[in-house]
Amino acid sequence: MKLQLPEDDLVACVACGLCLPACPTYRVTGLEIASPRGRIAAMQAVQLGGAPIDAEFTAAMDACLVCRGCEVACPSSVPFGHLMEAARATLQPRRPAQRRFAEWLGYRLVLPHHGLLLALTWLLAVAQRLRLVPNRFGLPRLSFRSLRTPLDADAHPDVFLFTGCVMDAWQREVHRAALTVMRATGARPGLPGVHGGCCGALHLHAGLDDQARALAKQVIASLPPEGPVVVDSAGCGAAMKDYGRLLDTDGARAFSARVRDFSEWLAEQAPLPLRPSGTTVVVQDPCHLRHVQHAEHAVRTVLRGGYQLVEIDDDGLCCGAGGAYSVTEPSLSAAVRARKVDAIRAAAGDGPFVVASANPGCAMHLAAAGLTVQHPAELVEEALP
């Protein structure tokens, strides 16, 4: 078994170390092997130096959050995210059966089948009422009414809201807020047709390329061929903007070019008049918004009119959520989060505050640490006159 990483990308790392401070796992461990440079060196050792793919190598790859903070920091623009995804794709068939079964359940059975996901969510909502779901999971309070009430689309839509899988099941209220705000600008938002479910981002991070490609095709097919596609989950948006590369077709590239993060799209419209509130909002930049989509400024643009915005002084270091990372690497994930929470509290100072997060994974992860987190769409909706 060999790694098959693009060699030119692999040797492009000049080992300067300028990315190290941008790496959350290096920051909390101080270990070279938990740094981007160390991970690239490990990949080079396996692919170019004939080192074995052993448990140590696998662990080093798994401990990466794929937050891609290193990519932005790298002056040579080493495409770290794609290297890591490709390395994981090679490791995938060698995973222990137990893990593969768990992944099959999650990635193949539940996420792509929206009906099943919704049914499970009902069960989860009941379990929540019976206090069977610990708060530390950070699950938002699931509302039966929300689950019962479908989102409504406008006739003759001129823009589309992508609804996704988990987000539609667990945070449908964010979608509702996004639709309200979109209408407030005068737009007529539509929704994806059937099969418009999971975007495949988690599959890609886990190295399940084939499933990711199949889901990408479904998503593209579920939407009409024209009009912006607005995404209110930064992780999904980042993946969908990358469909062009993933599928390598003109159609996919054209689709990717239509994808906008919610705030990015809103910032391109005529500004909405907001009611200024005194609320302090700490802006948390999800990695997939800041490091991948480079659209973090839009969040500030759309919130500025209504809130006192506060910046976190950590150059957008990851919060530790990383898709399924909080489940697969709980202790590292918690250590990275602890650092983030400290930085957020330090930025907010005394007094009440809300954290704005454009990604459901980050929002849940931070909420589980006791913070109040809202999506920019919800904050804008609340400030509408």
Next chain:
Amino acid sequence: MNRVIEVDVEARVAWVEPGVLNLDLSRMVTHLGLHYAPDPSSQQACTIGGNVATNAGGPHCLAAGVTSSHILALDIVLADGSVARLGGLEPDVPGLDLRGCFVGSEGTMGIATRIAVRLQPNPPCVRTLLLDFMSIDAAAATVSAIIAAGIVPSALEMMDARITRAVEDYVRAGYPRDAEAVLLAELDGLPAGVEAAVAVVDRVGREHGARTVRVAADAAERALLWKGRKSAFGAIARIAPDYYLHDAVVPRTRLVEVLHQVYEIAAAHELIVVNVFHAGDGNLHPILVFDARDPGIWDRVHAAGDAIVRACVAAGGVLSGEHGIGLEKRDLMPLVFNVDDLDAQARLRDAFDPDGRANPQKVLPRGSRCGETMRVPEGAWV
């Protein structure tokens, strides 16, 4: 060991542990109106302990002085496990300056565990200028002329055409892609003095052929220009995947001729060389860039590197400006030091570490001690 232990704002002194990152220290005290002056280009990634050990420099060391000028006291652990404090916070510490010996000793005298650093007040006014030239010579001549005009900028950095383009691809700070060389100059101090100095640099630059002189409009533009300069080493892979960096100092007045030699040596070995360096103090960083997968390349790289270092020394320069000697330049030490110099250095080192346990075999070449026999202590990692 990555905590800032205490900051005395009045005395402008901070006690830090050696693992504190250079840039983090400045960021932590910026709300007090202070900063830590030495700013190696690696400052976001390198530690105060590493800076002490290599006596690191940086763009802003031209006026502020290198690390040694900013270290007041050190708590160290010697190879035999004993601890000592070198230097002190009082202005004139009695006795030999052992602190000065330790700074720059590259870990060969023990391990620093607590470091007292001097903090500088942030200047009230800062201006950053970007000058671009259609020849390397014009840029290099401008460097000497600025200093000869009586201005010591807080920083004066030069980049050649290739590296400027690579950097611009990354930062998009508006570095001119068609220039043969650019100079980045920074002036700080009281507003009136700074404006006067800006005018001098502008005039001297234009007299020496600067095509444009751009003054950064605000802090954001300034930060972006600096980000470009400080990313230069990291951006090399945009030219070729591997690099071999040299670090030598030449007298400022001989910059033009040494730069010519550097380009000629690289061409003779069929290698690409790029230059990005602390021009103000003549600290050259010729970088040979290549692809290590090319067969036989390392021989050429080593031969060219050796010739470059020799050319710098022949021009009256020294082996290292700031990156240190380590293993790489150890065997070149006799180029600048005679037998007696080396023996004295070896005996000084022995006074700290008689068994040679701390970073063994680094810095001083074999045979530095008169009548030396080499031994590697058991368990030492070389």
